[in-house]
Amino acid sequence: MNGKITYHQQVSYCGKQRCRKCREGIGHGPYWYAYSTENGRTTRTYIGKNPPPGLQVLLESPSPPDNLEPVALRIRTLGQFQLERQSNQEWQTVTDAVWQHQRVRALLACLLSNPGRKLGREQVMDALWPDADIETASSRLDRTVYSLRQLLEPALSRPASSHLLRMEREGLILAEQSKIWVDADAFEALLNQARTIGDPGSREKLLEEASVLYGGDFLPEERSADWIIARRESLQRNWMGLLLELADLRIARDALSTAIDPLDRLLAAxxxxxxxxxxxxxxxxxxxxxxxxxxxxxxxxxxxxxxxxxxxxxxxxxxxxxxxxxxxxxxxxxxxxxxxxxxxxxxxxxxxxxxxxxxxKVQIGRSHQTPLIGRDQELEIMNQLLLASEQGTRTRKKAASLPLDTQRRPQCILLVGEAGIGKTRLAEELSQGALKRGWAVAWSRIYAQESSV
Incomplete structure (x- = not known):
């Protein structure tokens, strides 16, 4: 409607790399903005930290706190990716515009795919923005975290105070099953419970409940992320084992007609x-x-x-x-x-x-790699060390009788340097060369947040 003015309180992000508030997803503010629409065009006007006087009177009237009752959320990941929120004792599918943002969905998918529903900031940035520099990726992550918090708890006046998506020690943590129910976790819980029960009838009932929950592949829309693929394959193996065990239990009690159904489901997949x-x-x-x-x-x-x-x-x-x-x-x-x-x-x-x-085909390093430039000398040194290690392997039996401190052949290569100078790209080039020479190459990543593992 033309001429209508609405007021919103929002957190802003400066995007500076050294800004602690932005890095932790807190941001600056919140600040008040006025939105007005004239002839179909919406403009935003900065008000300040305090709302206009007329609005201040309304805000000072008694109102219930944000977290008077726990937020009830369900996330379905098996065969679909759907967020549901409880309203008036009924579950309703969330259709907010924020839920359609690809990066918001991707961030939530990453958290759901990892044990404990937690990830380090560096892990998330590497997964969602592998080609962006650290400053750009950090700024994008802060904005994505803010949007996801608003989606999970829309009633919060300060998304940074969210209890469902917390920032701790440079890591992101999604709330546990009692606060955010996830079908994949419920599926695994039923399986674990069934394995501890000796009574065949009770075990069959639990397996049937679990089979109903498994509606298809885990997060089917996400096809490339390694940790999502690993969780998907693990859940699928568990589901296949469930169907076989369910058929065995029914065959054991001569319920052959009902044993065919889980077998048909398994063979269809x-x-x-x-x-x-x-x-x-x-x-x-x-x-x-x-x-x-x-x-x-x-x-x-x-x-x-x-x-x-x-x-x-x-x-x-x-x-x-x-x-x-x-x-x-x-x-x-x-x-x-x-x-x-x-x-x-x-x-x-x-x-x-x-x-x-x-x-x-073995994937070495990142999927998108730029040409290696200006590292010919370093690469040559590393290749020579690789060759020396190969020669040392061939003569290991002859040298085995020598004391360890006299065996001077290289055992490992340690790449050190400032962030962004190309260490990862150099390691990718060396690994690809080693793979062609017949080496077994294992490629992984470690992060500071995993130091306690």
């Missing part, structure tokens, strides 16, 4: 899962559904050959032949030879290893 196929063939054969059992085997062998270029295990082949010949007694006898969930995990490792040999 992983058609080459041999443990699931074995159980499915056995269940279908015992239900006198021999044709379906044979077709399940043929679908499995096709997927195994197409995706991994390997053949089924002898036990699976023997199971198929027994069903094909109509020998139900032999099929039942082979039931005890089917893969356990633990053996199924080792089978996944076998398949994964084969896939890696076919097309896996």
């Amino acid at each position: 992983d058609p080459a899962n041999e443990a699931a196929v074995q159980r499915l063939i056995i269940s279908l054969a015992q239900l006198d559904r021999r044709g379906e059992a044979l077709r399940a085997y043929h679908r499995f062998t096709t997927a195994l050959q197409r995706d991994y270029n390997i053949a089924p295990l002898p036990e699976t082949r023997s199971l198929y032949e027994a069903v094909q010949q109509g020998d139900s007694h032999a099929a039942i006898a082979l039931t005890s030879q089917s893969l356990s969930p633990a053996e199924a995990a080792s089978l996944v490792d076998r398949e994964t290893s084969t896939a890696y040999k076919q097309g896996y």
